[in-house]
Amino acid sequence: MDLPEIEGEPLAAEHRIAIGYMARNLRAPMSVYFALDQRLGRIVAKTTEPMLGQMRLAWWRDMFANPVAMRPTGDAVLDAIGNHWEGQEEALSALVDGWEHMLVEPPLSESSLLNFANGRIAPMLTLVAPLNEASPTDAGAALRRWALADAAANTAQGDERLLMLRLASSQGSSPKRFARGFRGFAVLDALARRSVERGGRPLMEGRTAALIALRAGVTGN
Template sequence: MTPIDDPERVLAMSYAPRDRRAGLAALFALDATLGQVLRTTREPMVGQMRLAWWREALVRLDSAPPPAEPVLQALARDVLPLGPSGEALAAMTDGWEVLLGAIDNGSIADHGRLRGAVLFEQAGMLLQAQVDPLADAGQGWALADLAAHLSDPQLAAHARDAAAPLLAKASEHRWGRAGHSLGALTHIARMDLAGPATPRRVARLAWHRMTGR
């Protein structure tokens, strides 16, 4: 999946209000950590056990201090005080778990909904950007990211085809200033679907930062 230190992602994150950037980074660090479970697990049952640990740990954040785990500590410190809940974030584990078995069109759709939509909706709450098209943008973002990493060309094409209309719809929206970072990630995902990187991509992101479009 897209590295959290990818230059375009770092640029998009910088569009968030300064006092919310740490929380936004923590949310995407959680997503990257859950993705790492899949990349480092050969046996589906082991992967399910590891994701179950994360699910329980996230739910527990709502009622107990975090354990000595950096991502959980960052979520407890920088995210939960601003509105999102551990229980809501725990749904992201289901979005990754559906990829542990045989991947089909249904599991691809579930991944977009449970990973992407949940991540963007909780990020929108953190940023106070709930008026923006978070579910469509998040699903499209996750599906575009997944498409780039699927080895089966038919499944990858299906993920791209599912992502495209969601990203197009979200990109037509004028994003509020608080949500510019998520809007920028939406544009990045849409440009990824369009083809190889070009210097014009940075100019496109700068235009979004100025206009919300």
């Protein structure tokens, strides 16, 4: 699989499977997206003072506002963004904005979580929009379900997890079948549905997870 190696950012198993079922020209940008998403998620998870977390997230927005040639080098994720996302940084800024909604004082509200989910999926929708083969509405529902279910699986707050799972369950139906080249979205959606049914367990937990992911990648639903 032609994925760029990003030092210090090994991709989660579900990400690697999903990327493998995307169009070849989308695989490198998708892998960079997941690496950035993981980095931002760690910033939020380790933040005890919201203002400090906001400052760390703002650094990324500042970098995206600069031309690639004016950005510092040496950060593996930022370097990869320059190689694979030049000209599309606005969507990555939306991802940063999405994660920032997770820094509000608890408990997280429904609107904060939906803003988080919409920001988190913005880069993926941006990638597929020019191809006109995946409905943004249908893809958005599936990807929001993934964003919320994945967040639920990684939170220790019981009430917030329940709200995330409820919102994930309330997303609209997915397409009957994702087009070839976008079946990575079906992988994420299938794993998200399974996680929600299991009360917010990790997406790849259990022996059947990989089989469900591979089946979704092959069939597109």
